[in-house]
Amino acid sequence: MTIPIRLGYKASAEQFGPNELADFAVDAEDAGFDSVFVSDHLQPWMHEGGHAPAAIPWLGAVGARTSRILLGTSVLTPTFRYHPGVVAQAFATLGVMYPGRVILGVGTGESLNEVTLGIPWPEPPERFRRLKEALTLLDKLWTGERVTYEGEFWQVRDATIYDRPETPVPVYIGAAGPAATRLAGRIADGFITTSGKDPALYTETLLPALDEGLEKAGRTRDDIDTLIEVKVSYDPDPDEALERTRFWAPLALSPDEKVGIHDPIEMQRRAAELPIERVAKRFIVSSDPDEHVDRIVEVAQRGFRHLVFHDPGHDQAAFIERYSRDILPRLRERLDP
Template identity: 60%
Template sequence: MNGVPAVKLGYKASSEQFGPDELLGYGLMAERYGFDSVFLSDHLQPWRHDGGHAPAVLPMLGALGARTERIVIGTSVLTPTFRYHPAVVAQAFATLGSLFPGRVVLGLGSGEAMNEAPLGIAWPNGKERLARLREAVDLIRALWRDERVTFEGDYYRTVNATIYDRPEKEVPIWLAASGPAATRFAGRTGDGWITTSGKDAALYTDVLLPAVATGAAAAGRAPERLEKMIEVKVSFDPDRDRALAATRFWAALGLGADQKAGIEDPVELQRLADRLPLEDAARRFIVSTDPDEHVQQIKSYVDLGFNHLVFHSPGPDQAQFFELYGREILPRLRDSFSPHGRSSWV
């Protein structure tokens, strides 16, 4: 495909909703059903208190890698600036890359207050968070590249630091971004770009995709060769009432920025989310009962230029999601996107 990434199909293992044993089981199911990747979220606190979970992502990735054989695993996303020193992230993912060569992706983002503020961190503005992320990426790559790293940054420093066990090939870094400046940074520096679905179409067409292309061009890179991952929020069920009801756990995603500004407590987020009408709670999701219509809505993201679709299903019965998607959706997607009838990691 002349270096252009094939369309890949991934599964979002939602650590905010499921505990460690469940997540491992779902990761194994994703591999068995033919998904190309599994991405785990990295949360200290979930979006809601009742029924919420937050297992640590680093041991989860190690366990998932050890129990699977083929599937690519990664974070969507980890913040390397507060809870983790960038050098700790560099060491952890060098180890994961050595254990599971070619199967690990480091997805990074600038973070959310709900995961950092409970530790007593004074949550900075977006400009500082992006500056911290830029510096963290530089330090991580320096530690992977050089033997003894003395780094003097505005936020982080190391003195003769060495990562002793590194994979032969660097772990790819994909950068999450949903604003123009961060997305230009992802296009300029990242091996891939991560964003989420369910927002106004103009945000993708007029702001984000042009920004990633501008960033890539500034670095002399071909934007069409970048991995462009989007978490596609889907609720598919033959019964529309069930499909809608399944989104209730994730109603906090339906809150506007002004509604959740400054709120880090999952108890309070849950209270606000539970006040939303069900249709508002579901607004970020593709909710559908017809497989052909469902696939057409998903294809709209591929038409925009995304080449790695990671599906987030909101319901408590993920086994049903795999069964329904495996029977009704994945075959249609593979026929649509893959020249060989099956999406593959290349």
Template identity: 60%
Template sequence: MRIGYKASAEQFGPRDLLRFAVLAEEKGFDSVFVSDHFQPWRHTGGHAPFSFAWLGAVGAATSRIVMGTSVTTPTFRHHPSTVAQCFATLGDMFPDRVVLGIGTGESLNEVPPTGMEWPEPKERLARLREAVALIRRLWSEERVSFEGQYYKTENATIYDRPAHMVPIFIAGAGPLIAKFAGRAADGFICTSGKATELYRDTLLPNVAVGLEAAGRPSDAIERMIEMKVSFDIDLARAREDTRFWGALALSPEEKMSVEDPVEMERLADALPLERVTSRWIVSADADEVVEAVRPYVELGFRHLVFHAPGFDQPRFIESFADAVVPKLRRAFG
């Protein structure tokens, strides 16, 4: 069992996030993951530091934690060759401590900085498949001439590569990308707070199908989940803390084509608090949190990355590490 901390790049600036990551290591968390947003979920009070640069600072300021993106998109504003170069450098500097977490992207992040027309899911997944193939070739071969449908390289070389390839974790919420993760990834990422049937009947079975199709054993892939938990001794405060993250409670249909944080913020703020809290485990009781987490562990998730919605992150890190983490480790190993 690994227990991680989610650095909320949409909510805090890079200096604060660095301070939180250092504290998380001091308090015994195993990993720190950060999202890679060009624009946050909301305009007012939002942040969007560049995760690649931030990870270098975290690596230099810590000594033990595993760190990575959850997630970045190596297909539009980031070319896969640049992503490969960046994570080769991070992997060389911080051996066995770096994870490249990737996904197919969101229009909120990719359209504003590029002016592109947002493609359909089929193309986004095809681009991701091609990007993974190119990244791995750049990490393993000396000179790479790649002729894909979407990306091309000519005699490309990454000169500073790690001794071992950086693990690639693939994030997704649908059957096709879960199957692709099973075939090609070192880890699978999803988020909590959705219907149990999604994990039990769709995502994890399709990861297993992908593993079998590729002739890989079940334990060839790490199953990671971002756990949305608002934990505080003051239950009213724990509920109220979730308001900043109202966009998470919007349905895919409600937010699919929204490319402006101002509009995303308007949609999120219109939601009642009851709907906002529905995406979170909200509790003032450590044992209650353990029992709420239990179904995810029983489904097979063994890397739990905890995302807290409040603005006092040191309060969460310290109280969660002291009150909840020991109970999680006793319950699940």
């Protein structure tokens, strides 16, 4: 079965408080978006004007205010702040309350979200092993009746998740490197990555790694949802479209520039030094709807069927209205005729 084209809305938890963010999610459903994905940060990228509402209770609240739209995390880390058993229980509960509408997106994590709590921050190989083990434990808890587990990182004794959805909660793996992407191809229901990087990363590294994992598991692209967060700034005023990207300047920092930073104040200081031209490079910045759609189609044609749009502006209601009017119909015509 081919995964249909889906056009989603990224709820920017780093930029807005929980009530305002929930209003935007409701607006997105009303405007015809197919999904809403939210980050799960303990701390935001920016100290001044930043926010960091907890994703799990937020998803529960938004589920109660909506009826159709898919709701997911992009991404939550089930290996440090959360015990995998807590994640298993929480998302089983969400799956019971909103059957067929909840997605658990997971990743290996960031120091920004863990180090502040005094959690030791290991090197990438250990973070990857933790993620693999957490997913194994999640599956056991969601499918077993009485689970005892002894792993490298977690131990569970006589555990049962009593309230489980009839429709299993899909698990998507977020990845920016080949190892986690191969893992997504082998075991996950979906693969999550972000836009705005060198096109070769997607065409020569990530998607080939995804295919390797799928082939190893005897699966094809039709068996997995390929999701990319597409960073966009669309406004009839080109200067405004460019300037709106400023709040998200930390995204333009290189991995070497932000590795190990756990303090939003320091992240904000480094990001403030960047010129606006470098800040905007992660975004599709445009004032012409046809040109904007052409650039998004280029992203989709690399192999993505689920596009989740992240706008950096502070007036999200205006973005949702403008995008649903000018962009979504054009995209549906081009991508899913």
